[in-house]
Amino acid sequence: MLFNSLEFLIFFPIAAIVFFVVPKRWKNLWLLAASYYFYMCWNARYALLLLFSTVVTYLSGLFLDRVRESGMPERRKKNWKKAVVAVSFFLNLFILFYFKYINFALETLGQLLSIIHIKLRVPFFDVLLPVGISFYTFQALGYTMDVYREKVPAERNFLQYALFVSFFPQLVAGPIERSDHLLGQLREPKPFNYESVRTGLLLMLWGLFLKVVISDRCAVLVNTVYGDYQSFQGYALILANLLFGVQIYCDFMGYSVVAKGAACVMGYELMDNFSQPYLAASVRDFWRRWHISLSSWLRDYLYIPLGGSRGGRLKKYRNLLITFLVSGLWHGAKLTFLFWGGLHGVFQIAEDFAAPFWAKLRRLLRMRDGNAFCRVLGTLKTFILVEVGWVFFRAESVSSALWILRNSFVLQDFTWFLSTDRLRLGLNGTNLLILFLAVCVLAVTEIMKERKIQLLKWLSSRNFLIRYGVYWGAMLFLLASMNIMGQEFIYFQF
Amino acid sequence: MKNLLKLTAKCFLVCLPMIAVTVYLRWQPFNYMDGEAPYYIWNRDQARQESETYYETLILGDSVANSAFLPEVLSDGTLNMALGGMTPVESYYVLEEWMDSHPAPKACYIAYQDLHLQQDECFWPRFMYSHRLTPSQSLEILACARRYDCSGITSSAPFSDFLSYELYLPNKYMTSLVSAGLKGRRAYNELVYRINELHRGRYIGSYFQDYQEGTVPALYEHFQIDPMIDFYYRKLIGLCLANGIRVRLFRAPMPDNSICTDSYREEFWAYYDGLKEAYPEITVDWYEPCGTVFFSDAVHMNPRGALKLCEEIKDRYPEDFSGQELSERQKEGLNDYIRYEKLPDQLRPWLENRDYILLCWDADGIFPVGEWETVLPYVSAYYGNVFAEGGLQLALTDDGGTAEVWCEGMEEPVFWTRPEPETFSMMVLDPERQVVHWRDFRRDGEQYVVCAERMPE
Numbered sequence: 001m002l003f004n005s006l007e008f009l010i011f012f013p014i015a016a017i018v019f020f021v022v023p024k025r026w027k028n029l030w031l032l033a034a035s036y037y038f039y040m041c042w043n044a045r046y047a048l049l050l051l052f053s054t055v056v057t058y059l060s061g062l063f064l065d066r067v068r069e070s071g072m073p074e075r076r077k078k079n080w081k082k083a084v085v086a087v088s089f090f091l092n093l094f095i096l097f098y099f100k101y102i103n104f105a106l107e108t109l110g111q112l113l114s115i116i117h118i119k120l121r122v123p124f125f126d127v128l129l130p131v132g133i134s135f136y137t138f139q140a141l142g143y144t145m146d147v148y149r150e151k152v153p154a155e156r157n158f159l160q161y162a163l164f165v166s167f168f169p170q171l172v173a174g175p176i177e178r179s180d181h182l183l184g185q186l187r188e189p190k191p192f193n194y195e196s197v198r199t200g201l202l203l204m205l206w207g208l209f210l211k212v213v214i215s216d217r218c219a220v221l222v223n224t225v226y227g228d229y230q231s232f233q234g235y236a237l238i239l240a241n242l243l244f245g246v247q248i249y250c251d252f253m254g255y256s257v258v259a260k261g262a263a264c265v266m267g268y269e270l271m272d273n274f275s276q277p278y279l280a281a282s283v284r285d286f287w288r289r290w291h292i293s294l295s296s297w298l299r300d301y302l303y304i305p306l307g308g309s310r311g312g313r314l315k316k317y318r319n320l321l322i323t324f325l326v327s328g329l330w331h332g333a334k335l336t337f338l339f340w341g342g343l344h345g346v347f348q349i350a351e352d353f354a355a356p357f358w359a360k361l362r363r364l365l366r367m368r369d370g371n372a373f374c375r376v377l378g379t380l381k382t383f384i385l386v387e388v389g390w391v392f393f394r395a396e397s398v399s400s401a402l403w404i405l406r407n408s409f410v411l412q413d414f415t416w417f418l419s420t421d422r423l424r425l426g427l428n429g430t431n432l433l434i435l436f437l438a439v440c441v442l443a444v445t446e447i448m449k450e451r452k453i454q455l456l457k458w459l460s461s462r463n464f465l466i467r468y469g470v471y472w473g474a475m476l477f478l479l480a481s482m483n484i485m486g487q488e489f490i491y492f493q494f
Numbered sequence: 495m496k497n498l499l500k501l502t503a504k505c506f507l508v509c510l511p512m513i514a515v516t517v518y519l520r521w522q523p524f525n526y527m528d529g530e531a532p533y534y535i536w537n538r539d540q541a542r543q544e545s546e547t548y549y550e551t552l553i554l555g556d557s558v559a560n561s562a563f564l565p566e567v568l569s570d571g572t573l574n575m576a577l578g579g580m581t582p583v584e585s586y587y588v589l590e591e592w593m594d595s596h597p598a599p600k601a602c603y604i605a606y607q608d609l610h611l612q613q614d615e616c617f618w619p620r621f622m623y624s625h626r627l628t629p630s631q632s633l634e635i636l637a638c639a640r641r642y643d644c645s646g647i648t649s650s651a652p653f654s655d656f657l658s659y660e661l662y663l664p665n666k667y668m669t670s671l672v673s674a675g676l677k678g679r680r681a682y683n684e685l686v687y688r689i690n691e692l693h694r695g696r697y698i699g700s701y702f703q704d705y706q707e708g709t710v711p712a713l714y715e716h717f718q719i720d721p722m723i724d725f726y727y728r729k730l731i732g733l734c735l736a737n738g739i740r741v742r743l744f745r746a747p748m749p750d751n752s753i754c755t756d757s758y759r760e761e762f763w764a765y766y767d768g769l770k771e772a773y774p775e776i777t778v779d780w781y782e783p784c785g786t787v788f789f790s791d792a793v794h795m796n797p798r799g800a801l802k803l804c805e806e807i808k809d810r811y812p813e814d815f816s817g818q819e820l821s822e823r824q825k826e827g828l829n830d831y832i833r834y835e836k837l838p839d840q841l842r843p844w845l846e847n848r849d850y851i852l853l854c855w856d857a858d859g860i861f862p863v864g865e866w867e868t869v870l871p872y873v874s875a876y877y878g879n880v881f882a883e884g885g886l887q888l889a890l891t892d893d894g895g896t897a898e899v900w901c902e903g904m905e906e907p908v909f910w911t912r913p914e915p916e917t918f919s920m921m922v923l924d925p926e927r928q929v930v931h932w933r934d935f936r937r938d939g940e941q942y943v944v945c946a947e948r949m950p951e
């Protein structure tokens with residue numbers, strides 16, 4: 001069930017209304033049933049995987065608590081706890097590996113062996129990737145780690161815990177919630193609150209605007225170009241790459257905002273997954289703003305346990321590279337994702353190396369740390385690097401990504417933008433105009449948010465005409481985009 | 495409670511543009527729906543509305559059947575209820591609907607091209623789009639499709655697609671609305687509706703589309719039928735037989751350049767022999783291929799082909815078509831085809847055995863007299879060269895530049911100016927003595943091409 005589908009438009013009001021109507025003690029049970037129904041709309045059998053992951057991490061939490069409360073010596077306790085975490089990780093990651101990576105792993109193994117002239121007949125496993133498996137597995141494993149670190153007590157109420165893992169607004173594409181943030185909220189279901197329902201609905205409208213008006217429109221052009229990239233060059237490739245950056249942002253942020261809005265309607269607060277990433281001053285900064293729930297998960301449960309930035313530069317870079325390779329691999333079982341992750345690791349290492357030189361140069365030019373020019377330059381540099389990364393993320397293979405990058409810089413006349421060649425990109429003038437206007441709206445909101453202006457608060461304080469002008473404007477944009485909508489969210493595949 | 499009401503009111507206000515568009519989509523379908531929708535809507539109106547005329551013969555099937563039958567040629571009591579993309583699934587409901595508001599016809603002619611026996615690809619984009627079926631019929635089809643796992647119908651979200659179409663939601667109609675733009679499509683759609691009214695349902699290839707060179711000939715290797723479609727095919731035959739309707743199943747002619755393997759014929763007859771065994775009352779005909787001149791593409795007949803086939807059918811099953819006199823409606827339909835026929839020699843079959851007058855003015859004698867032999871029996875007057883007869887009066891002005899044409903039944907004479915040198919002019923008068931065809935032709939090698947339209951607007 002897509003957020004931008006009629007099914008969700010029917011499902012969500014029913015889920016929310018019943019949630020408010022039923023007595024408090026039934027609320028979570030209802031939400032759990034609704035969440036499993038939501039998930040089973042894709043593939044009913046795969047709900048068993050979700051249940052399995054839930055049971056394993058729930059039991060591991062209980063075991064960890066029991067070990068902690070037992071009277072055994074500290075060293076033994078530690079060993080037991082590690083064993084429980086290892087079993088939980090092994091079982092969850094094994095499922096993730098089997099359903100997501102098995103074919104990729106075998107294929108890669110076969111290719112590696114063929115280099116040394118060993119021919120391996122690689123079997124193909126006909127498995128369908130369960131939607132959102134990477135998200136809920138990481139969320140459940142995060143809980144195991146939090147109980148292990150005694151950050152949260154083990155949840156004893158199975159229904160409550162099952163709801164934490166399967167909470168439908170964020171089940172299939174995040175944000176990957178932390179147990180200390182969401183689990184506590186689930187224990188105390190909230191009654192109907194006009195303000196939060198209103199805010200939630202407005203967030204959902206904004207999320208749909210991002211997805212349907214901007215992302216789906218970008219997708220038309222990007223898919224046209226990437227589907228037959230060899231027949232394009234220069235501006236067409238640059239435009240497609242730029243728009244893919246916009247597409248993936250609006251697609252994923254759109255989902256996260258609808259998820260946040262849907263949760264908000266029912267009185268829950270989900271974490272922010274994005275914080276104006278394209279205004280980041282460095283690649284490192286970009287990762288503090290992009291897919292925050294995943295990057296913070298990787299930081300807390302991988303980078304820091306690996307040693308983080310302790311133990312010298314070399315170790316720090318090693319840890320950084322490992323973290324970003326895992327991040328790449330998390331996105332999908334393809335070499336391009338691995339390359340994309342690795343590239344971001346390398347960018348950050350390069351930035352780290354170059355930092356003292358930049359600082360020296362700034363001092364020489366007598367520019368302060370927060371100098372506006374430096375800031376703009378840094379943002380531009382980061383944007384370009386991120387865009388280069390997106391080419392690998394979107395392309396079918398590393399070689400095609402390299403081809404696209406090479407051919408993006410073929411010199412062309414500016415009149416190309418006025419020529420009929422532009423129409424080959426799949427978007428006509430009206431759609432390009434709508435896209436341009438919508439991106440302008442997005443840019444304005446991003447700058448306002450960066451300046452800490454709370455948009456909803458700002459909007460609520462305006463008069464009727466301005467408020468409804470904005471709402472109806474968004475509605476009209478949505479209406480004008482309904483002929484191209486219906487595309488799946490990119491992050492569903494992860 | 496107050497907050498709840500406030501919230502509901504605000505939600506309604508925010509959604510106002512969406513609601514307004516939906517209401518517009520619901521009430522003004524002709525303004526935006528694509529050009530084929532009125533053809534489905536006309537079909538729906540015919541099936542649901544009672545009519546004064548008794549229809550003795552109904553045509554059911556897909557575009558192949560629709561293009562192959564000319565009700566105006568067959569009889570006044572024939573109606574072409576075939577629709578593009580229709581499979582036996584939809585045909586069953588069309589007939590069922592017909593029976594609810596009309597007396598049972600005497601015969602049903604049913605034909606499908608192979609594609610529409612293998613899959614139902616038009617259920618969503620055509621039948622649901624144009625609201626041809628009732629919600630209960632659609633739901634019945636969806637339930638059956640689920641039972642038979644019919645991939646053409648069971649979309650990823652059939653229920654929401656069903657609701658979207660039924661409620662005229664913008665997600666299904668926005669493309670049409672945007673394409674229709676501000677100008678809208680009402681004028682065109684109304685014209686399509688009128689064409690359907692005029693030709694009583696025959697719409698596919700309404701006018702003379704010649705077979706295009708380069709058309710890929712159809713290849714028939716295997717005959718297959720989808721289980722759900724087979725289920726409805728039998729249900730349809732059962733419905734006909736239960737109501738005493740003669741069932742004429744037929745395989746419409748194919749262009750003679752089509753490739754049809756022996757195994758295809760064997761499989762075709764294996765299936766239809768099975769049907770005949772189960773329902774001995776039915777007839778199954780295989781019409782042999784004919785020249786590409788009778789087709790507009792690899793499967794659809796143009797009006798010339800349909801005329802030829804209909805006359806053949808009329809001879810074969812005279813009991814299905816009563817009334818030899820042309821009714822007003824038939825004349826109007828025929829006139830429309832004659833009006834659009836461009837080539838002189840191809841006008842002949844339309845006029846044959848009917849009370850039409852063909853007049854030619856070939857002042858320069860460019861049309862060799864020898865060629866007239868094929869046309870002569872149908873030419874009532876050949877001014878300037880041969881004769882005038884049958885109450886027809888032709889008078890040439892003194893300078894010989896204009897001819898006054900008048901015959902019994904005409905309110906006022908028609909003035910015919912001499913055709914340009916190297917051309918000849920042709921006029922057709924219908925049984926009401928109205929001019930229905932009036933064009934000038936020029937010889938271009940072996941062919942005659944139209945060089946001037948003389949019909950008044």
